[in-house]
Amino acid sequence: MEDAKQIVKLVITGPVNAGKTTMVQNLSDSQVTATDVSATDHVSQLKSMTTVGLDFGILKIDETLELHLFGTPGQSRFNFMWNILSKGAIGAIFLVDSTSDDSLVEMTKMFEYFQKHVDLPVVVGATKQDLPGAKSIEELKSLLNLGDTMIIPVDARKKEESKILALTLLGNALVDAQEEDEEYEDEDYEDLF
Ligand SMILES: Nc1nc2c(ncn2[C@@H]2O[C@H](COP(=O)(O)OP(=O)(O)OP(=O)(O)O)[C@@H](O)[C@H]2O)c(=O)[nH]1
Ligand SMILES: [Mg+2]
Secondary structure: OOOOOEEEEEEEEOOOOOOHHHHHHHHOOOOOEOOEEEOOHHHHHOOOEEEOOOEEEEEEEEOOEEEEEEEOOOOHHHHHHHHHHHOOOOEEEEEEEOOOHHHHHHHHHHHHHHHHHOOOOEEEEEEOOOOOOOOOHHHHHHHOOOOOOEEEEOOOOOHHHHHHHHHHHHHHHHHHHHHHHHHHHHHHHHHHO
């Protein structure tokens, strides 16, 4: 019998201009859905287009596993989409623009919001490490107050780097799920004695 195909949902989130749409586009084997429109107000000083709904793409790992990627908008006025898009996800990739102080401030707020309202396993990807003025991974780790959360340099334009980030998140999420399972089983056995 053929193995059933597993579909795993991942969310890609983070502040404006961190590289979420770029990552979903470059990771996807299939045609992507994007909902970018012309940026207005302060965002238009950074970039011409911004996401107002979602990015969607599919990355096929092998015959039995597909990652379904959901990119969120970065602007906080669309934060209702963060909850909607995170439903049923196994984890979230948080991207942050390593060259932008505004991105760090916004990322801290988003990260707090997520921990409170969404609570998924997270891996942080630090983009734009190749650009002048980029903060080092160590600096970012302490400025963002990330605690135990893993932070990895990534260029959202590069598929292989982005794939490593996605697979790291998947691995961490599976370990978390296994640990929760074990706790649950221990509780079960305690009831027996
Ligand atoms: N030099 C460099 N550019 C990058 C890197 N990662 C992403 N970019 C660029 O940064 C820009 C990010 O734009 P988007 O992908 O639209 O950003 P977004 O996070 O979807 O932004 P919003 O939808 O507005 O929240 C693009 O021009 C990318 O090519 C990187 O590691 N290095
Ligand atoms: Mg976008």
